[in-house]
Amino acid sequence: MPNYKIFLYYLVGVIFFSFVLLLLIALINFKIDPSNIYTKYSKSSKSGTESLNSFAKKLFNSKNGILLKNYTWNERDLYLNFTKHKTDADCLILGASAIKQISSFRKNKSLQGTCRKILNLGINGAVIEDYIVLSQSILENQKKTKNIIIQINAWTFNFNRDNRWLRYKNDYNRAVKKIISENDNIYKTNKTTGSYQTSLFKNLINIKYFISSLNLINSKKNYSIELAKDFNYELGTTHKVLLPDGSIISAAKTLEKRKKNNEDLSIKRNWNIQNWGIVPGAWYEENAINIFTKLVNQLKKNFNVIFLITPYHPDVWSNEEQPSVKAMKNVELKLNEIAKILNIDVIGSFNPKKIGCRRDEFFDEIHPKDLCLSKLENAYVFN
Amino acid sequence: MLYNSYIFLFLFLPVTLFGFHFLTKFGHYKLTLSWLVAASLFFYGWWNPVYIALLIGSAIFNYTIGYLLLVRSNKIFLYFGIIGNLVTLGYFKYANFFVDNINFFFNNNIILEQIILPLGISFFTFQQITFLVDTHLGKTKDFNFLQYCLFVTFFPQLISGPIVHHKQMMPQFAKKSLNILKLENLAAGFTTFTIGLFKKVFLADNIAVFATPTFDAASYGFGLTFFEAWGASLAYAFQLYFDFSGYSDMALGLGLMFGIALPFNFLSPFKAKNISEFWRCWHISLSTLIRDYLYYPISLLLTRYAVNKKAGTISLFTLSMVIPTIFAFFWMGLWHGAGWNFVLFGLVQAIYITIYNIWVKLINIIPQEKRIKKNNITDFISQTITFVAILFSFVIFRAENVGVAKDIIFSMLGFNGVEFSDMFRIGVFGAKPKIGIFWILFSIFIVNFLPNSKEFILSKSKIFIKHGDVISNVINKKITWKPSFFWGIVFVIMLTLSLMSFSNTSEFLYFQF
Numbered sequence: 001m002p003n004y005k006i007f008l009y010y011l012v013g014v015i016f017f018s019f020v021l022l023l024l025i026a027l028i029n030f031k032i033d034p035s036n037i038y039t040k041y042s043k044s045s046k047s048g049t050e051s052l053n054s055f056a057k058k059l060f061n062s063k064n065g066i067l068l069k070n071y072t073w074n075e076r077d078l079y080l081n082f083t084k085h086k087t088d089a090d091c092l093i094l095g096a097s098a099i100k101q102i103s104s105f106r107k108n109k110s111l112q113g114t115c116r117k118i119l120n121l122g123i124n125g126a127v128i129e130d131y132i133v134l135s136q137s138i139l140e141n142q143k144k145t146k147n148i149i150i151q152i153n154a155w156t157f158n159f160n161r162d163n164r165w166l167r168y169k170n171d172y173n174r175a176v177k178k179i180i181s182e183n184d185n186i187y188k189t190n191k192t193t194g195s196y197q198t199s200l201f202k203n204l205i206n207i208k209y210f211i212s213s214l215n216l217i218n219s220k221k222n223y224s225i226e227l228a229k230d231f232n233y234e235l236g237t238t239h240k241v242l243l244p245d246g247s248i249i250s251a252a253k254t255l256e257k258r259k260k261n262n263e264d265l266s267i268k269r270n271w272n273i274q275n276w277g278i279v280p281g282a283w284y285e286e287n288a289i290n291i292f293t294k295l296v297n298q299l300k301k302n303f304n305v306i307f308l309i310t311p312y313h314p315d316v317w318s319n320e321e322q323p324s325v326k327a328m329k330n331v332e333l334k335l336n337e338i339a340k341i342l343n344i345d346v347i348g349s350f351n352p353k354k355i356g357c358r359r360d361e362f363f364d365e366i367h368p369k370d371l372c373l374s375k376l377e378n379a380y381v382f383n
Numbered sequence: 384m385l386y387n388s389y390i391f392l393f394l395f396l397p398v399t400l401f402g403f404h405f406l407t408k409f410g411h412y413k414l415t416l417s418w419l420v421a422a423s424l425f426f427y428g429w430w431n432p433v434y435i436a437l438l439i440g441s442a443i444f445n446y447t448i449g450y451l452l453l454v455r456s457n458k459i460f461l462y463f464g465i466i467g468n469l470v471t472l473g474y475f476k477y478a479n480f481f482v483d484n485i486n487f488f489f490n491n492n493i494i495l496e497q498i499i500l501p502l503g504i505s506f507f508t509f510q511q512i513t514f515l516v517d518t519h520l521g522k523t524k525d526f527n528f529l530q531y532c533l534f535v536t537f538f539p540q541l542i543s544g545p546i547v548h549h550k551q552m553m554p555q556f557a558k559k560s561l562n563i564l565k566l567e568n569l570a571a572g573f574t575t576f577t578i579g580l581f582k583k584v585f586l587a588d589n590i591a592v593f594a595t596p597t598f599d600a601a602s603y604g605f606g607l608t609f610f611e612a613w614g615a616s617l618a619y620a621f622q623l624y625f626d627f628s629g630y631s632d633m634a635l636g637l638g639l640m641f642g643i644a645l646p647f648n649f650l651s652p653f654k655a656k657n658i659s660e661f662w663r664c665w666h667i668s669l670s671t672l673i674r675d676y677l678y679y680p681i682s683l684l685l686t687r688y689a690v691n692k693k694a695g696t697i698s699l700f701t702l703s704m705v706i707p708t709i710f711a712f713f714w715m716g717l718w719h720g721a722g723w724n725f726v727l728f729g730l731v732q733a734i735y736i737t738i739y740n741i742w743v744k745l746i747n748i749i750p751q752e753k754r755i756k757k758n759n760i761t762d763f764i765s766q767t768i769t770f771v772a773i774l775f776s777f778v779i780f781r782a783e784n785v786g787v788a789k790d791i792i793f794s795m796l797g798f799n800g801v802e803f804s805d806m807f808r809i810g811v812f813g814a815k816p817k818i819g820i821f822w823i824l825f826s827i828f829i830v831n832f833l834p835n836s837k838e839f840i841l842s843k844s845k846i847f848i849k850h851g852d853v854i855s856n857v858i859n860k861k862i863t864w865k866p867s868f869f870w871g872i873v874f875v876i877m878l879t880l881s882l883m884s885f886s887n888t889s890e891f892l893y894f895q896f
Contacts, residue, residue, distance in 0.1 A: 007566035010866030011573060017871070018878040025883065202389075207883035322603035 026204035032213035036074035037167065037200060052081040055225055060085060064228040065243040076130070076167045079121050082246060083137040089245070091115035092142065094134055095151025096126040098310040101370045103247035106233050108370040113377045114306065114347070115147060120246035128156055128288055129165040129172050135295055136175035139302060148303040150296070151310060152335050154327040154350070157284035157292065166196035179294050258363045280323040283330040289338065296342055306345050307335055311352035311372065313362045336381065346381040354379045384429035386576075386633045387584050387885060395426065396637070399538075403641055404564040412558045416529045419641070423538035427502070434501040441471065442535040445511040446528060452518045453526060464515040472508045475500055480721030503542040505718055507535055509669075513676060514549045523549060530556040539637035543630050545648040545668035555643050562642050570866055572639030574874060575840050579632030581877045584884040587625035590826060593819040594618035594781075601791050602783035609801040612794035614819060616778050621826035623777065624653065627666070632836050647837045653773075653830040656765035658735040661773060669718070673711050682707035704740055709733040719780070724788055728780045735772055834862050 030038050055078065059066050083092075091114065093099055099122040102110040111118065123130055131150060138148065155161045165172065203209055231237040236252035243249060250258070299305050309332060317325060328350035339346045349355060352362075352372070361372035384391050399422040406415040428435040448464035451457075473481075475498055482495045514534075517523050534552045535541075554560060597615035601607055607615070631648035638645040648667050655661035662670045686703040694702060709730065716729020746754065755761060775792060782788035793799065833839075839862065864870055 004566045006866050007570040010871055011566065011570045013871050014573070014577075014874050014878065017875045018882070021875060021879045022882060025879070202885075205883050205885075207880070210883060319603055319605055322600075322605075 022205050025210050028217070029204050029206070029209050029213050032216050034209065034212035034216050036077075037203070048077070049081075052077055053085075056081050056085050058225050058227065059242060059244055060087065062227050062244050064230060065241045065249075067226045067228050067238070068240040068242055068248075069226060074167065075123055076164065079123055079246070080134060080137060080168060080171070082119065082121060083134055084141045087119050087142065087145065089115075089117045089119035090146040091118045091149055092138060092145050092147070093118060093120050093122065093149040093151065093308070094126070094131050095122045095149075095308065095310075096153050097122060097124045098153070098367055099151045099308070099373075100124075100248040101368065102373050103243060103245055103370065105243050105245045105247065106370055108374040110370065110373040110376060111149070111347070112374075113380075114149070118245050118247075119145075122151070122246070122248075125162045125164050126151075126153075127161045127165055128159060128292060131156075132175045132179065132291070132295060133165070133168050133171045135299055136178055137171075139298065143302075146304055147306055148299050149306045149308050149347075151308040152331065154283075154324070154331050157288040157331065157334070159285060159288055163196070163199050166199060169196050176291070179291060179298060280326065283327050284334060289334070293338060293342065296338075296344065300342070300344075305342075306347060307339055308376065309335070309346065309348040309350055310368055310376070311348065311355050311357050312350055313365045314352045314357070314359050316365050317351060317353070339381065347379065348376040349379045384426050386630070386637075387580060387881075389885060392882075395422075398422075400640055407561055408563050412561065413529060415561060416533055416556065419538075420529065420532045420536055423533070423536040423541060426538040427536065427541060430502055431499075437471075437501055437504075438507065438536060441468075441507060441511065442532050445515060445535075446531050449515055449518045449523065449531075450526070452515065453523070456519055456521065458519070461515055461519045465512055468508050468512050468515075472504055474498070475504055477717075477721045506544045506546055507541065509672060509718075510546055510548075511535065513672060516676060517549065524553070527553075527556075537638075537643070539634040539641075539643075540645055543627070543634070544666075545631055545634065545646050546672055547645060547668070548672075551646060552643075560642075565642060568639050568642050571840055571864075572636045572641075574636070574864055574870075575639060575836055576633050576636030577874050577878050577881065578836055578839070579629040579634075579636060580881045582625040582629030582632060584881050585877075586826065586829070587622050587629055588884065590618050590622045590625065590822050593822060594622050598781055598783070598787075598791075602787050606799055607791060607794040608799060609794060609797050612791050614823070616774050616791065616795060617823050617826075618819070619781050620653075620774055620777050621823070621830070623781075624649075624830065625826070628836075635836065649835060650837055651830065651835040653770055654766065655769050656762055657769055658732070658739045658772065661769055662732070662736070669715065673715050673718075677714060678707050678711040681710050700740075700744070705737050708736050708740075712736070722784070724779050724782055724785050727785055727788075728776055731776045731779060735776070838862075839864050 055066070055073065059082075089104075091111065093102060095102075099120065102118065102120055102122070104110070104112075104115060104118040121134055135148070138145070228237060228241045231241070233249055236249055236255045238251065240251045240254070241249045296305055312325075312328065316322075319325065320329075332350055336346060338344075352358075352368075355372065355375050355378050357368060357372035357375060361369050363369060384395060386392075399419070402418050402422070403415060406418055424435050424438070427438055444467060445464060448460055448467070451460045452464075478498055479495055482493050485491055486493055514523065530553055531549075533556050534547070534549055537547075537552070540547050594615050597607065597611050598619065600611075601615075628649040635645050635647065646668055650664040650667065652661050652665035655664055682703055685706060686699070689699045689702040692698075712729040712733035713726060714729070715732070716725045716727070719725045719728070775795070778791050778795070779785070779788040782791060
């Protein structure tokens with residue numbers, strides 16, 4: 001074979017088979033879909049909406065909640081759907097993963113002085129865009145609820161901190177127009193540039209997503225809804241459980257592992273601010289604060305709005321010079337300013353000392369246990 | 384534009400490559416060069432179009448001075464050219480540093496707006512200064528403006544080197560040298576590029592996870608444990624090596640795809656058995672430049688002075704070796720960045736080199752037959768000592784400032800105590816101690832037992848040999864690339880893993896220099 005042909009075959013072969021392999025990986029990621037971002041149970045389809053409705057009804061009527069098996073459902077689809085159902089809860093809570101343990105259902109009840117019954121709408125990695133979407137849906141669908149509690153994180157006053165919210169980008173575009181006019185400067189400067197479709201496409205060959213897919217390759221997706229039987233909330237059960245109030249109980253194995261970690265005192269003391277997408281010094285975006293203020297004013301017309309801050313692990317606070325703690329302090333200060341102007345009460349603090357949360361009352365650096373969360377009202381600023 | 388981005392790989396590179404080979408095939412020489420210059424400017428401008436003007440301005444300025452030097456070799460032109468370059472570099476790179484120090488030492492409050500450092504300015508400035516010096520010395524032969532523009536802007540080496548010498552590059556841009564497409568070059572270039580891409584996105588970026596948080600923690604005032612400090616310094620050393628050598632491999636591979644041989648910049652530096660060897664294998668294009676244009680002239684000058692003064696052995700050694708070494712490494716340190724830690728990094732290297740030279744002198748006193756013969760154990764000890772010395776100096780290089788570097792080094796030396804139970808705690812290697820340890824061991828295996836790119840690829844790339852590079856010290860003759868089924872599979876896996884790791888696109892460490 002002539003020399004050049006060997007090189008030609010090699011070159012073409014490597015490029016061709018790399019693409020074939022990538023295609024295969026994309027197919028696996030699409031099929032397994034660990035985070036349910038390509039799920040057919042999309043709220044935009046009729047069957048998807050019906051499934052979500054059925055899920056929500058079963059959850060609200062259940063005694064012990066629903067087992068979350070095999071990562072079958074997309075979290076954002078679910079929680080947005082929850083806001084569309086009539087509820088007798090007097091408090092709806094918007095927030096990120098740190099509030100997922102807030103419950104009126106468990107032994108250590110949270111926010112007892114404020115709420116009789118809670119519907120927890122906490123979403124992993126929730127950002128301001130999530131709040132806008134969920135709030136508009138609440139405004140449209142909930143009439144009887146008394147309190148809307150909004151949890152503020154150090155990253156809340158920044159746009160596009162995370163792209164998971166793009167799952168309901170169309171809902172966001174509709175919702176944002178109800179808060180600000182299209183001629184508003186905020187609207188112009190905050191036009192989302194990221195394409196969700198492009199992100200989805202890139203994600204198909206994402207190595208981390210592929211590893212998650214491989215971990216789930218043997219488990220079949222089960223779209224049937226399985227109610228949880230009686231179990232000890234402190235110890236958990238075979239799978240993660242979504243309680244009827246929207247809060248989460250981790251699986252028994254996870255709870256055991258977290259307990260062990262905590263006993264090892266294996267807490268990462270320095271918390272990387274890059275996780276929050278914040279540049280040190282630029283703690284918040286004015287446009288985000290403006291739009292947030294307008295959103296709160298809108299909610300105030302129908303509900304009593306309360307701001308909520310959940311604490312971080314005391315070890316993270318052991319060094320107040322690190323940017324993450326500086327971010328927390330600055331955002332808390334700003335939030336208190338906003339609350340004062342809008343006459344809104346603030347519950348909690350990023351600082352665990354102010355609430356009285358001990359080291360063993362956290363799962364990890366950022367997630368307090370229900371015992372710590374039950375003390376949130378220790379720090380209550382009336383405005 | 385980053386090499387590790389989809390836009391570069393799937394759009395810019397294929398289009399530029401196709402345009403280049405198409406124009407070459409039909410013999411449009413000037414159009415071919417113009418195409419490459421235009422593509423390179425586009426590549427550079429992708430980051431910030433404003434700085435294209437700076438790059439073009441710099442090229443025109445230096446070409447004009449070079450031309451004047453060619454017509455009439457006058458030192459005033461040369462000084463004017465060098466000062467012009469250094470002032471530009473000084474403004475963009477060192478002005479903030481200079482003002483900060485004035486404010487600190489003289490208690491002033493001069494406020495200077497933060498100046499954004501244009502990408503690659505240190506590389507293209509030094510490249511052009513050598514051009515001016517050589518033109519003044521009558522060493523420059525090629526003087527075509529278009530070739531010169533390509534010499535300055537050629538995108539594979541524009542942003543992070545290797546720092547190319549006009550003597551190497553200009554002849555390759557000559558009409559007779561631009562060859563029509565050669566598949567062996569394309570295949571070898573593609574393979575070298577893939578190696579670099581893999582080093583960057585799969586190795587360096589994964590290891591960075593175990594270095595960055597700990598260095599950040601130290602800069603916030605956290606006291607590090609013994610294992611945290613060693614873990615972070617090891618992780619950083621490998622991150623830096625894979626990041627920068629990965630970039631250099633990508634540059635080399637891209638050059639090959641266009642039929643242009645760029646110089647090798649790394650030759651297994653962590654296998655070095657002494658510090659002098661390390662600097663002959665690490666960032667070779669910079670070390671060579673510093674050696675040829677700073678160290679040798681100063682050393683020559685001072686040696687002559689010492690000989691004329693009939694200086695004794697120690698004075699001669701100091702004048703001919705120690706002072707030029709300190710001078711050269713001081714500037715090498717400062718080249719890396721505007722910070723005292725970089726200056727200190729350079730000075731530490733100078734001390735290492737001086738100690739090594741004294742050691743060599745002392746060894747030479749002992750008769751040959753009485754010396755311990757070199758064997759695997761002595762090699763291992765030499766390599767370990769060199770590596771550990773480098774590790775300590777890299778802490779200075781990486782740390783936020785000299786104070787933080789001191790704290791980390793103190794922890795490495797055990798001044799904060801050594802508690803073995805700390806080894807698998809979360810603080811060490813972020814949240815995943817075992818994975819961190821795996822990456823370190825994997826890196827040690829790669830840098831010690833696998834061939835470097837030169838050893839691996841050179842035998843199949845005649846283009847390097849044609850342009851004066853030779854194979855030397857090939858340790859791993861068995862592991863050399865050829866377009867075989869086996870290597871095809873290996874590179875399919877490497878390319879696939881690299882492309883899958885693109886989602887967390889990160890910049891190259893040497894972009895900041």
